[in-house]
Amino acid sequence: MKRICYLCVVLFALCILPGAVPGVDAGQGKLIAVAADGPAADAAVSLKAARCAYFLIFDSQGELIETLANPHRRTRGGAGPQVAELLAQKGAGTFIAGEFGARMSDALQRKGIAMRIATGSALEVVQQAH
Incomplete structure (x- = not known):
């Protein structure tokens, strides 16, 4: 019984209180x-969120870790939900673009991805986001 209680406490700490566990942010x-x-x-940050040419993925330290050509750039309809x-x-926890359409915004919200509107170079806006 003690083992089960201990396991429950550890799981609670890992899932609900990540800041309370050393090494987990x-x-x-x-x-x-x-x-x-x-x-x-x-x-440059694209004005077109769902139909941009590329997605640049940065880590939490602001380092570019991946570049993706947008596979949904020329999709006839529903690009926003597919991109989300x-x-x-x-x-992704945050998505930065020059503007967001209504369906894109709704899809990102459903996925728990925050939106930021910005202009300038991708690296500059990511650095400013920190």
Whole structure:
């Protein structure tokens, strides 16, 4: 019985109180995705969230870790929800773009991804987000 109680306390601490467990940060693992006009960190933030040319994925320290050509750029309809699904699968906690359409905004909210509107270079806006 004591073992079960101990296990419950440990699981509670790991799942509910991540800041209380050494080495576990509440925001750890959340990535920042940026809609960009080019594949490099210094590319301009795209005005088109769902139909941008590239997604730049930055870690929590502001380092570019992945560049993705947008597979939904030319999708006839429903690009917003498909992009939200892709970003959620990549582990994005925040998505930065020049503007967001209504369906894109709804899809991101359902996935728990925060939205930020910004202009400038991708790297600069990510650094400012810290």
